[in-house]
Amino acid sequence: MNPPPEPVTPDEEKTPAPAAAPAPPPGAGAGTGTSTGTPSTPPRVTLRSDLRASWLDGTVALVVTAAVFVILYVRIKAETSSTLTVMPFMADTGEFWMYYLSQAFGWSALLWAWGTVILGLLLSGPRPARLPLSGPRLERLHRTTSLNTIALIVAHALFFAAELIYQDTDPWPSRLGGAVLETFIPGGYNSGTGVWAMPIGQAALYLAIPLGLLFYVRHRIGPKTWRILHRFVLVVYVLSVWHTLLYGTNVWYDGAFRNTVWLLQLPIAALFLLRLLRPARRSERLASPSAHRGSKAGWGLRLTGRVAAVAIIGVLVAVIASGRDGGRTVPPEDTSSTHVHDE
Ligand code: HEM
Known part of the structure; x- marks a missing residue:
């Protein structure tokens, strides 16, 4: 979920931008073009430059996801997973590994959402005097963890869809249509307990994308409008936690x-x-x-x-x-x- 950049503005008030991790100058829009700059004007932050900078914490997120997957898999094998208490048929690891992978991506998405919200609150509120990261670096980490959160949520949903496709025996068009309906359309997944949990997760995803990415067009919509809209990422976070507590079979009991x-x-x-x-x-x-x-x-x-x-x-x-x-x-x-x- 989630939430990108609280921004630049509070940070700019407090921290000069070092050359290594430049923050845009006050009032500068996040450009959509190239990231060129001179020694006196630091390069603009663009979606492209942030995507490039996202690889490091993205890799860490993948390692965390893999570790969670192993834990979930071992617990299924040992029959200690509460997923099995809720859905005993999930014990077939050959059939349901994509479902466990979807769960693992759900957990890394939630962890990254948690981390990026913490970073955002440190940027917009008081910051401990002794932090290992400078203001602009903290800000950039907030933006990259936010982009990765969105990617992790998408992976969580896609592996869930992939499992549905795999389990289905209908012709391909109807398999794909069914998986898209059940994964991405509110009300499309009719599993009893998912009646609310699924639309809540979907709402978190659909809000996270615009609220996160609007940062990169804030020069068009105006920094003030962007700042006001960006606050609603907290809603995305609350929806994500709510979805997890309602629907996660590993936290069911x-x-x-x-x-x-x-x-x-x-x-x-x-x-x-x-x-x-x-x-x-x-x-x-x-x-x-x-x-x-x-x-x-x-x-x-x-x-x-x-x-x-x-x-x-x-x-x-x-x-x-x-x-x-x-x-x-x-x-x-x-x-x-x-x-x-x-x-
Ligand atoms: C289109 C959006 C989404 C779909 C289709 C979806 C689907 C699901 C499903 C089917 C489950 C139940 C898995 C189980 O049996 O435990 C689940 C659980 C979970 N979801 Fe989502 N979800 C979505 C959005 C989100 C978001 C936005 C987050 C957090 C950032 C998230 C994090 C989690 C977590 C942590 C679990 C618990 C997994 C477990 O117990 O092992 N999901 N989701």
Whole structure:
């Protein structure tokens, strides 16, 4: 999911752009053309230049995906995977390896989404004084991890579609049509539990693409419009986590995996609160109502955001402490009457 570049602007306010990892000069648009520059004008950041720079964390993402795949595969073989408790027929590793690969890409996508949201919040909020990365490098990493998040989500969906195609015995046109319908069209996958989970995942993907890529045309739509739209990437992140908790068969039941997913949301919520309390952009700070230069409604909105962030942390802590996190109770060993997928 997800979320690219909070940008350049707060960063530019704080950090001069070094030649090695240049950020565009204030007000510069992300060009669509070449990345040429002179010593005084650093090259423009373009989609092409960022795609080129994405190979390193993209490779790391593939290694992580491979590692997760091995873990999932070994757990299936050892019959300790909860995917089997939900869907016992998945035990046939020769038949369903693409499904496990889709799951593995889902996990790396979620991890990259998590990381890029953290980076975005560090760019737009307060940043620890001692960070191993300079501002522009942090910014570039935020953009490349965002591009890779989108690629990982697409791979997650494509391997799911590939598995459907593989399992289907219809003629090719209907196989392909069916897989596209079930994977990419909301409401097209009729699996009971997927009624909401699938459209939520699809919404995350469909929002992530424009909200992520708009950065590269921000000179056309205007930096302010881009900045406002880009904030909605947080919605993409929330949808991704929601989709996972609703649908992931490895986090289907109460237990360590599901708890970890919930726990990982705490740093995001804390950074979100900090970002609202101490935004990098001076104009976003919450002055006293009398000193506030904008409308009263704008001031109220900012205050509401801060209160909501505190409430989110409270809810997360309550869910984690109480263990009431929407997980199902693990069924008894003899699952012959309990492993109902479409409950
Ligand atoms: C077109 C969009 C999407 C489709 C068709 C899709 C499909 C699926 C399906 C069928 C599952 C169930 C797999 C299982 O049995 O465990 C699943 C789980 C999952 N999805 Fe998605 N998804 C989509 C979007 C996303 C997004 C945007 C993310 C996160 C960035 C994501 C991350 C995950 C994760 C982490 C799981 C859990 C896998 C597991 O339990 O091993 N998905 N998805």
